[in-house]
Amino acid sequence: MAKDKTRDIENSTVNDGSHAIRRFTVGDALIILILIILCLTCVLPFIHLAAKSISSNTAVMQRSVVLWPVGINFDAYSSIFQDGTLVRSFLYSVLVVAIFTVLGMITCTCAAYPLSKKRLKGRAFFTVVLMIPMYFNAGLIPSYLLYKDLGLLNNMWVLILPLIYSSYNMLIMKNYFQSTIPDTLEEAAFLDGANNFQILFRIVLPLSLPIIATLSLFYAVGRWNAYADNKYYITSEGLKMIQYKLYQLVASATEAQTATLSEAIEVKSTPEVLQAACIMFATLPIICIYPFLQKYFVKGVMIGAVKG
Amino acid sequence: MSAKAVKAPSLRERTSWGKAFRRDWHLYLLLLLPVLLVIIFNYAAYPGLRMVFMDYKPAKGYDGSKWVGWQTFQKVFADRDFTRALTNSMVFNLLDLLVAFPMPIVLALMLNELRFPRFKKVTQTILYLPHFLSWVIIGSVAYQLFKPNTGIINILMMKWGWIEQGIPFLTEKTHWATTYLLVGVWQGMGWGTIIYLAAITGISGELYEAAMIDGASRMQRIWHITLPGIRSTIVVLLIMNLGKIMGSNFERLDVFGNTQVREYQYQLAIYIYEKGLSNGKFSMATAVGLFQSLVGLLLVLLSDRFAKALGEDGLL
Numbered sequence: 001m002a003k004d005k006t007r008d009i010e011n012s013t014v015n016d017g018s019h020a021i022r023r024f025t026v027g028d029a030l031i032i033l034i035l036i037i038l039c040l041t042c043v044l045p046f047i048h049l050a051a052k053s054i055s056s057n058t059a060v061m062q063r064s065v066v067l068w069p070v071g072i073n074f075d076a077y078s079s080i081f082q083d084g085t086l087v088r089s090f091l092y093s094v095l096v097v098a099i100f101t102v103l104g105m106i107t108c109t110c111a112a113y114p115l116s117k118k119r120l121k122g123r124a125f126f127t128v129v130l131m132i133p134m135y136f137n138a139g140l141i142p143s144y145l146l147y148k149d150l151g152l153l154n155n156m157w158v159l160i161l162p163l164i165y166s167s168y169n170m171l172i173m174k175n176y177f178q179s180t181i182p183d184t185l186e187e188a189a190f191l192d193g194a195n196n197f198q199i200l201f202r203i204v205l206p207l208s209l210p211i212i213a214t215l216s217l218f219y220a221v222g223r224w225n226a227y228a229d230n231k232y233y234i235t236s237e238g239l240k241m242i243q244y245k246l247y248q249l250v251a252s253a254t255e256a257q258t259a260t261l262s263e264a265i266e267v268k269s270t271p272e273v274l275q276a277a278c279i280m281f282a283t284l285p286i287i288c289i290y291p292f293l294q295k296y297f298v299k300g301v302m303i304g305a306v307k308g
Numbered sequence: 309m310s311a312k313a314v315k316a317p318s319l320r321e322r323t324s325w326g327k328a329f330r331r332d333w334h335l336y337l338l339l340l341l342p343v344l345l346v347i348i349f350n351y352a353a354y355p356g357l358r359m360v361f362m363d364y365k366p367a368k369g370y371d372g373s374k375w376v377g378w379q380t381f382q383k384v385f386a387d388r389d390f391t392r393a394l395t396n397s398m399v400f401n402l403l404d405l406l407v408a409f410p411m412p413i414v415l416a417l418m419l420n421e422l423r424f425p426r427f428k429k430v431t432q433t434i435l436y437l438p439h440f441l442s443w444v445i446i447g448s449v450a451y452q453l454f455k456p457n458t459g460i461i462n463i464l465m466m467k468w469g470w471i472e473q474g475i476p477f478l479t480e481k482t483h484w485a486t487t488y489l490l491v492g493v494w495q496g497m498g499w500g501t502i503i504y505l506a507a508i509t510g511i512s513g514e515l516y517e518a519a520m521i522d523g524a525s526r527m528q529r530i531w532h533i534t535l536p537g538i539r540s541t542i543v544v545l546l547i548m549n550l551g552k553i554m555g556s557n558f559e560r561l562d563v564f565g566n567t568q569v570r571e572y573q574y575q576l577a578i579y580i581y582e583k584g585l586s587n588g589k590f591s592m593a594t595a596v597g598l599f600q601s602l603v604g605l606l607l608v609l610l611s612d613r614f615a616k617a618l619g620e621d622g623l624l
Contacts, residue, residue, distance in 0.1 A: 225442035227559065
């Protein structure tokens with residue numbers, strides 16, 4: 001018996017120890033079963049909605065659509081495209097997210113690079129000034145009145161400017177600069193006569209592409225997903241981002257609003273099918289790009305976990 | 309060579325502001341943008357907080373409104389709506405902590421026991437997905453699945469004869485509370501494992517080998533090696549979450565809100581939004597917001613102290 005175990009360990013291919021080769025046990029099967037069930041809870045709802053969105057009205061009314069479409073047709077989607085509201089809102093959201101991400105990354109770099117330099121005089125002061133907003137927020141009403149005074153209400157920029165500086169992202173970037181870019185590299189460049197800008201653009205940023213990718217994604221996904229500020233500060237329909245449109249159409253679940261959409265575009269689909277199609281329309285982009293980007297997020301969390 | 313080397317800035321040297329500025333003006337120039345942004349969009353909002361001592365009327369503005377001292381706070385604390393929102397917020401946050409906190413730990417332990425790298429990777433990718441979906445999408449999907457008559461969950465359960473009538477998952481307060489909490493667990497469970505899995509990789513493999521030679525079972529290895537190995541991570545995250553007990557997520561509550569479940573769904577974020585922006589009681593809403601952020605800040609500071617007192621790294 002003991003001999004068997006030693007052999008098992010010798011045969012182990014993974015050397016982090018926790019995966020030493022063992023026999024496949026009931027425990028293993030149980031773990032796999034639980035994990036598969038949990039994964040299904042993440043996947044099946046979307047398959048169901050996708051199936052529903054391309055099923056015929058009668059099949060949905062008869063409640064016979066589960067995971068496979070019945071009576072396939074794309075009427076709901078063609079209504080969405082004919083009406084155009086959601087499509088316009090989608091494109092507008094892409095624009096807002098793009099501007100937001102670019103400006104956000106610029107701001108983030110402008111804050112993180114100087115603060116990563118230990119020699120910077122006044123570094124502690126600036127760090128405090130830039131960190132306080134993370135811990136203390138004036139709250140909804142004072143911000144609302146401030147944006148009103150600044151003329152930002154009902155303006156696309158209210159969705160961008162107040163949020164492009166993020167203390168959290170700044171910390172992650174600063175940590176990255178401090179931990180991965182050796183001081184000696186910078187000193188060498190200094191000796192060669194490079195100034196701070198040249199060091200930043202020629203040395204630091206090219207070495208920071210992984211963190212730039214990660215933080216850009218943080219910015220982009222954060223902006224894409226948030227809708228509360230649309231609700232607080234935006235009143236005209238044309239300036240609302242797609243998440244808020246979807247909220248108005250579906251989550252508020254008032255039949256009246258869906259009905260207005262139905263009347264406006266003479267849909268042939270029932271609210272059920274139409275709602276499913278709207279949800280899929282807003283979700284598919286994320287689901288499609290997500291598997292490719294996921295590893296960058298994980299990287300960001302790991303760097304963020306290192307304390308600054 | 310040595311003359312040139314003097315130019316390279318040294319770390320310990322004490323420099324005057326003039327010299328520092330001449331040397332690093334590029335850096336100060338860069339800092340200008342973020343500093344201006346926080347001044348304009350964060351610090352400029354702080355003076356607005358003085359309205360908590362006023363009877364602020366939107367039409368009169370800050371200058372025209374009357375100063376009333378602590379009256380706003382007295383009014384808030386006497387307000388039944390506020391007490392209800394506060395109680396709901398704290399109860400739901402505690403319940404959230406209770407049901408949602410252990411899940412990532414259990415899941416991380418299970419993932420760590422998996423021996424098939426490809427299966428593990430796919431599992432992780434799928435489990436992280438809910439974290440990337442907005443609350444609007446999660447909420448709309450939930451409504452589609454859970455509606456009493458047309459939701460697929462109820463349809464299937466009726467078909468299989470488990471229930472006679474559709475269960476009002478989202479339209480009856482007790483069912484709503486359960487659904488709301490479980491959706492929260494579902495949304496955060498996968499993403500929460502990342503930090504624990506990272507902590508687990510830090511545990512020395514020799515410990516496991518030694519334990520296996522000594523004939524330790526899987527449960528024994530988990531209990532005596534893995535869990536103690538990630539104890540400090542668990543403690544820090546637990547304390548951090550305790551610090552958030554006053555928080556409330558407007559989007560999550562708003563998306564799942566409806567008139568039938570208002571009794572539970574009415575939490576601080578909803579109170580502030582409705583009293584403030586919808587009903588124009590600006591001073592009261594701001595007072596509640598201020599109360600919430602001050603208590604929240606205090607809790608974060610306390611939990612940081614607490615973590616450090618336990619010999620952990622702390623958060624600040």
